[in-house]
Amino acid sequence: MPIPPLDLDAIQARADAATPGPWRATDDDDTWRMHGTHPRIPGMKWQILKAPKANTPYAEYWPSPADAEFIVQARQDVPALLARVQELETELHRERAAHSSTIDERDRAAHYADRLAAALAPIDVRGEHSIGNCPWMAALNYADESTPDGGPQ
Structure with missing residues (x-):
């Protein structure tokens, strides 16, 4: 209550x-x-x-x-x-x-991370936020795979 x-x-x-x-x-x-x-x-x-x-009657109180x-x-x-x-x-x-x-x-950080992920990888690569998927990590992995040496551009 x-x-x-x-x-x-x-x-x-x-x-x-x-x-x-x-x-x-x-x-x-x-x-x-x-x-x-x-x-x-x-x-x-x-x-x-x-x-x-x-x-008195009140003494007991x-x-x-x-x-x-x-x-x-x-x-x-x-x-x-x-x-x-x-x-x-x-x-x-x-x-x-x-x-x-x-x-x-x-x-605010999530908004900018979403914008960065969108700039790095298409939606079919990033996917949506879910328990099993982090679009930010998917975008970073995509960016790493897209560079000639597999590292940052």
């Missing part, structure tokens, strides 16, 4: 709008908390989330320690992944451009 395209700009905008990191998850006897860095005061702890552990770790690490992971995707997309663009250039050069 193909992966749907990502809206990297929207992901970046959400990451930029979120509370600055790093994030931390903490808990005590009564409460779970998640903190980031204050958006306007660097280094100051900023509470993102607070949930009671008991005496706090994430497991592994899920809490995943959430807090996402603050650093998402921007790092976005940067890596951008780097790979830039590299892919360069490779596609180079590949396209290589294909164009190959096609």
